[in-house]
Amino acid sequence: MGLLELSAAREKHEEFCVPMIMVPATVSNNVPGSDFSIGADTALNTITDTCDRIKQSASGTKRRVFIKTMGGYCGYLANMGIAAGADAAYIFEEPFDFEDLQSNVEHLTEKIKTTIHRGLVLRKKEIQSSLLASGNVSQDSSGYLDLGIGGAPSPFDRNFGTKISARAMEWITAKLKEAQGRGKTLTTDDPVCVLGISKRNVIFQPVAELKNQMDFEHRIPKERWWLKLRPLMKILAKYKASYNV
Structure with missing residues (x-):
């Protein structure tokens, strides 16, 4: 949104006719034009490590634990549970009803009767259901944890941040040299870009093209690649489910 506002102001203020590029850096991983954002891998590592520790504790006491993750309206962190x-x-991206909730509760009840004496459920802070938003589930569960994100950056985030920032500076330098060669500043038509990673490729995409891919109200891209992994969670958790995307 900031880049769109700055680029729109170029016609009135030539001071904004400078190279503009955004490097996605948010644990929410909700930037269109990039499969990953700097910080998302660190957050996911923190969540996974915390869940592993909780499962060890919960297994000995037959507990059901609900964990609330960060990420705004984007369910990436919770889904990658x-x-x-x-x-x-x-x-948020997948509304559910009482039948869905009942199915999960029945599954957890049967699971605790086996050798796996614990249940683990992740939820986003912003969800499309009054069942969880009202706090009913947290009151009935044996444990409830609001998980913040912290810790040292993961090796992936450190390397990704370094490489993508270096590429951004190369792009800015090239744009400035082009402008010097023309003997003038940049024009209002020069692109304002998001630098992201898509299918292992580092790509530059103009924000004017990306704005149609964004749900600005909820601050999430309209298409999210990781939603295709949703069916795998039930399969791995031993629900009676098949892989249908």
Whole structure:
């Protein structure tokens, strides 16, 4: 939104006719034009490590634990609880009803009767259901944890941040040299870009093209690649489910 406002102001203020590029850096991983944002991997590592510790404690006491993750309206962190061995993840992008909740509760009840004496459910702070938003589930569960994000950056985030920032500075330098060669400043038509990673490729995409891919009200891209992984969670948690995207 900031880049769109700055680029629109170029016609009135030539001071804004300078190279503009955004490097995505947010744990929410909700920037269009990039599969990953700097910080998202660190947050996911923190969540997974915390869940592993909680599962060890919960197994000995037959507890059901609900963990609330960060990320705004974007359910990336909660959905990727696949890595943490979660039994379910409630996210904004996928509304659910009482039948869904009942199915999860029945699954957890049967699971605790086996050799796996614990249940783990992740949820986003912003979800499309009054069932969890009202706090009913947290009152009935054996444990409830509001998980903040912290810790040292993961090796992936450190390397990704360094490489993508270096590429951004190369782009800015090239734009300035082009302007010097023309003997004038940049024009209002020069692109304002987001530098992201998509399918292992580092790509520059103009924000004018990306704005149609964004749900500005909820601050999430309209298409999210990780939603295709949703069916895998139930399969790995041993629900009676098949892989249908």
